[in-house]
Every structure is written in structure tokens, then in C-alpha cells.
Amino acid sequence: MSEERKLTEAIVSELSRSLIEIAWHFGPKGLRGECCDDLTMPEFIALEKVSMTPDCPVQVVGHPLGFTKSGATRIVNRLARKGLIDKVKSPQDARICCVVITEKGERILRSANSRYMQKFKELLAKVPPETVPEVMKTVTVMARSLKR
């Protein structure tokens, strides 16, 4: 392996390690108790999916999370119990359960989102401001590529 190649490996290694650290801190334990109603990370992702998908079927809620339909049912029920979403039988197809976000859900989602943003801003404050747009572009592209 060439010297240059080794250097690249080292860079990618550190980069991926750093990202994992960020992932963990933003992750399952990241928002604990810091947000109203104690929304966990998967709950946040699920709620966001519901808010962005009109008449969202239960299974679809599980997609961005990589859950089985069983897991999807459970997280949907949890959010429903908390009053953040409603389950409505579809008029077109009675098998399908349209999940819709409630007023309270919208409020909580906004609140949780701003919490995450706060956390993220604290991070951004430590990097040179002129690089922020570049970083944003990159992160966005990476995130988008995950969706396929």
C-alpha cells in the first residue's frame, strides 16, 4: 500500500470514527429528558415521517427506521398513547390505517427539532463559520444518498 493510500485510509478512519461519535451523541441517548414528553430518537424519526407523509400507513412509519411492520405497529401505538398522532381507518382501503399527526404532535415535533438544532448549533459554533455552507451541502447529500 502506498504512503498516500495509507494516509487516505487514516483520514477516512478518523472521519468515520468521529461520525459514529456524533451519531451516538445525537442518537438514542442524545435527547434523554431534554425534550418535553421524553421523545426518543426513533420516536422523533417516526413522528417526523408521519408529519411529512399524508395519511401515512403504519408500515411506512417503520421504513426510515428499518423496523418490521410489527415494530412499526408498536412505535405507532406508543405515539398514539402519547397523543401525538391519530390512527384513522382509510375510507378507500379498510385494511390501511392512516396515521396523522395531531396538534400536540406538531408542537412536540417542533420543540424536539429545535432541541436537536440547539445541540447542532453548539457543534457548529466550534467550526470556522465560512465552512458551514460547504458542510451543509455535504451532509445533506450524504443523508439523501441514504434514502435509496
Place this chain on the structure above:
Amino acid sequence: MSEERKLTEAIVSELSRSLIEIAWHFGPKGLRGECCDDLTMPEFIALEKVSMTPDCPVQVVGHPLGFTKSGATRIVNRLARKGLIDKVKSPQDARICCVVITEKGERILRSANSRYMQKFKELLAKVPPETVPEVMKTVTVMARSLKR
């Protein structure tokens, strides 16, 4: 709120949202079954901590994870059962249990790391290559700032 301010908010919001998505895919469900011996993400982080800390006390393993000492004991025991670490009573202080990584642990850690790198490289392949160093610097700084 000024127009400019609103724009910044929108950018930060999207950025943090994207990062959460990346976090999730790199996260608890990200490496499932893809790595030898099925190392979970917390196990990976714990093992890495052990490998970087000479004679690592049990509780310290839990620090980067945000675990209680109880949780630390359990994850340490799990890694020990898998033969990835050894627990040695400290000669200085018999209360302390020095955790050290084994040969096998080193091997698995390298292997898991390269899996994560692979995943990360796939992501990086989608961004303009000339921005990679910039992104690396930024992500590293952000990760470092989390440690305090």
C-alpha cells in the same frame, strides 16, 4: 425575525435533520449482522474505548456511552464473554478491574472499523471529492468538541 435569520434557521434545521438520519443509519441498526461476531454499536464504542485506554476501569468504559456503572459492568461482561477483552484486578487498588483488549478483540475492532469505513466511503463517494478534506476537518472538530 429577519429574512436572513429565517434562512439560517431553515439551513440549520435541515442540516441537523440530515445528521440525525445519518446518525440512525450509522447507528444502533446500522451494522446489524454485517460485522463479524455481530458487534453492536455500543459494543463497538466500548471496545474502542478499551483499546485506547490503558488498564481501563469498568466504569470508564461506560463514559463515552453515557451508561451507568451497572450498564458498564454488563457491556464489559458481554465483551468478555465474547473473548474480546480481559478483566484483570488492579495490583494497586483491588477494587478496580482493569479492562484490557485481547488479540481477538483487536482483530474484531479493526474489522468492524473497516466496515464502518466502507459504509462511510460509500457516502463520501457521493460528494464532490475536493470538499472531502474540508468535511473531514469539520466533522473531526465537532466530534472533538463533544468530548468535553
Place this chain on the structure above:
DNA sequence: AAAAATAAGTTGATCATGTCAACTAAATGG
């Protein structure tokens, strides 16, 4: 030096959260 406080680690009980497989009920299509 003995007693009290502190600290590291463990463990039983419990909780939260996800999977799997079997199920119900509704739609679809030969």
C-alpha cells in the same frame, strides 16, 4: 487504630423496545 465514609464493581428485579411467527380482516384476481 477503629469506625465511618467513600468508591468500584456486581446483581436481582424491572422496564423499554424490538423481532418472529401466527393470527385476523380486508382486498384482489383468476
Place this chain on the structure above:
DNA sequence: CCATTTAGTTGACATGATCAACTTATTTTT
């Protein structure tokens, strides 16, 4: 109209973390 597929649910189970109570070892106080 019956067979198949599909959406969703549920019971049994596995995993993984917490909490509080505990043991053992060290340090501090008196």
C-alpha cells in the same frame, strides 16, 4: 367464488439498560 396477497395486530420471546441494594476494598475522620 375461492385462493392469494396485503395491512395490521398480538403473544412469546430476546436484548439491553436502569435502579437500588449489596459486597469488597480503600480512604478519611476521630
